[in-house]
Structures are given as C-alpha cells and as structure tokens.
Amino acid sequence: MRSIAVVGASLAGLHAARALRDQGFGGTLTIIGAEPHRPYDRPPLSKEFLAGRIGQDDLALEPEGEDLDAEWLLGVPATGLDTGRDGHRDKHSVLLADGTRVSADGVVIATGAAAATLPGNAASGGTAGVHTLRSVDDALALRAELLPGRRLVVIGAGFIGAEVASTARELGLDVTIVETAPAPFARALGPEMGAVLGSMHEDRGVRVLCGSAVQALIGTGPDGGRVDGVLLGDGRRLPADVVLVGIGARPAVGWLEGSGVALGEGPARDGVPADGVLCDAGGATNVPGVVAVGDCAAWFDPSLGRHHRVEHWTGAVQRPTAAAATLLSGGTAATPPPAPPYLWSDQYGMRIQFAGHTRPGDTVTVEQGDVAERSFLAVYRREDRPVAVLGVDQVRQFTRWRRTLSTVSTG
C-alpha cells in the first residue's frame, strides 16, 4: 500500500495516522478535515473550555514537534468516495468540496458525528440563542451567551447537556433540563441510576423536567429572531434566553452515500442516517482497502453478536491501532477482543465513570460508598454476571471493576 487518505482530522483520524506510521507505513499520507482547525480535543468543550478556565491552544491534540509526514487538507469536507467500478481494486478517490479529488490505495473513514438538531430547527444557524455543541466554534458561540443571570434551557438529559448545565450553573445561570424519557440518562444508565444523577443536578438548583417533550421553540421577531422560550407538549412554557439542544449525535456519513460502503440502516434524522459505517471486529468495511474508526464507525462486537457504535473518547483513541493493522495487512491482522466501552463525565466537580453495556432488565446495586453522599459505585448485573459499572467519585474502585468487566463477556 503506497498511499492512504484519512478522512476526518480529529481524535480518531489523528490516532489512525499515528498508528499507520507506528506500524511502519512509509507511503503518502493525506489527512482531510472539514474544519479549518488542526486536531483538538472535544471533551473540554462542555467543561473547562466552556467555563473559560482553559483556552483554545490548550485543546491541541498534537504535541509540539510531532511530525507525521502527512499532507493536511483542512477546511475542505469530503463530499464523496469513489471506490472503483465493477469491483476493480483500483485506487480509491476521495472527492472534496472544492472539486478536487485525492486518490489513495487505502482510506480511513474518521468523520465522527454531528450534533442532532430539533426537527425544523437548524440549531445555531436558525433562531439566535439556540445552540448545539460539537465543535470548538460551537463552544465559542455558546460561551459568549452564558452570562450570569440568564435562563438556560437544556433540551436532552444526556452527558453533554448535563455537562453544559453544570458549567452554566458554575457561571451563574438559571438552568432547566428538559428530557422526554421518564428519567435523565435513562438510555445510558437505566432509570434508577439516571434518576440519581438527575438528583445531583437538583442539588445544585437545576430544574430537571422528565417525561416532557419539547413541542416548539418560541422566538421573538418575525422569523423567529431570538429565542424567548420553550413550549412543552403539555402546554407549559419555559422562559429561556439561551437554549442548548443536546439530543445526541448522528454519524457524519452522508458523504458516503452511493459509495458502496455499507452503512447501518437506522432511520434517517435531520438527513443524516442514524447508524454508522458497518465494520467487522477489526474495523474493515465491506470495501477492500477501506476501514472506519471513531464515532462514525459501528464495529462488530463478537461479545454482543451485533454491530455497535460507540461515541466515546477512549474508543476513538484505542480502535485506530487495530484498524491500521487491518488496513496494512489487507484484513489478515488478528483482532484483539474489544474492551467494554468506557466513558467519563465531569459534573459539579464530580468524576462520573461508566463502563460496559446495560439494558432494560439488568439489576443494579450500590457496592461501595453511598448515593446520598454523592460518592458511590454501582454494579449492573444480568443473571448474576456483572455487565456494567458506574462510579461517582470512586476512581480507584471503578478501575478495579472495569478490569473485571474486561474478563467477562458483556453480551
């Protein structure tokens, strides 16, 4: 393999490029990114960066002096992938928005995910004061609006919404979280622990309204102008100066449509297919010479017996090593068993950690600490087998349990 194009110049793309060089790839490496920025870290965007405690330079993912001997094409999104016709294994071509194309023997798809928007509202591009949070530019726009005394409504009680709520309280805003599900974080943590985490927000004076669907955003002025409030399905009207739409992310794979690369068949939302790039357990797609990593990729997980897309930092850092080996070996590299997915979140100075897979019907018990003290470790079990673990300010115990999970199947 003499040339490789990495599409997506962020966490997973950078780690893929590093892994390729580390594994001996000496050919032409081109890294293509839609954003004009060099790779930067996203977790601080809802935490220290949003709070103003660190600046944009602190987000850089590349240490000074790192040289991957790559050509960087930044600020130019890929618009298509031509994988060669009639099954010929000619070079692939990545088509770019400026009309040029990059030909390469191998392609790494690392285009991540885009924040979901409410139907009919193009997030920050629509009504003023309405934001989503995915990029540093989103964070700068949101940060400028988080002024003390303002009323922030966060739509969606997921991790990013919860972190923004926490940061906004720190900055002196009045905060309400609205969630359609009966409990916050219910999809990720189940209703019981979701309710516990929700109550940690209530401790800090945040209103948490669960089971409440948003019907519409209310704006001032003829075209929506600036947001003024949020109308709930039950007729309640929440006054708002700023709204964060934190209802999840969709894999950024629209540019692959028609390429022949197999995509998951989840229903499309906001024009973006709801699943991701289907990969085997080593990151290979159905197209030879094309692998996918990071938030856009749904790798096959043998322990679950299905494809599984993970939107966490650790997966975007770890999986590129296996994907690079897959690409350079033509798919013959041995694939290590996947570690259970892991995420962390920082809220109100507390470190929240979760690893594993939980689903309705799992039991959950607090094994360490005390929920009332806001420092505890809870273990999820299925037929007496631990399948997931949640820690709140229990870093040491959490690490021990996370290791235990890695040794048992979590399917």
Ligand code: FAD
């Ligand atoms: P991304 O970081 O999304 O990067 C994809 C890149 O591809 C982007 O730069 C995008 O512009 C580019 N791109 C998209 N389409 C194209 C195209 N057509 N052509 C070229 N380039 C394209 N995870 C945790 O585990 N813990 C946390 O506390 C945590 N906090 C987070 C807070 C925020 C605000 C956000 C947004 C995410 C957070 N995450 C957290 C998730 C973590 O940041 C992601 O899992 C990680 O960034 C995924 O890396 P990625 O490279 O796959 O995707």
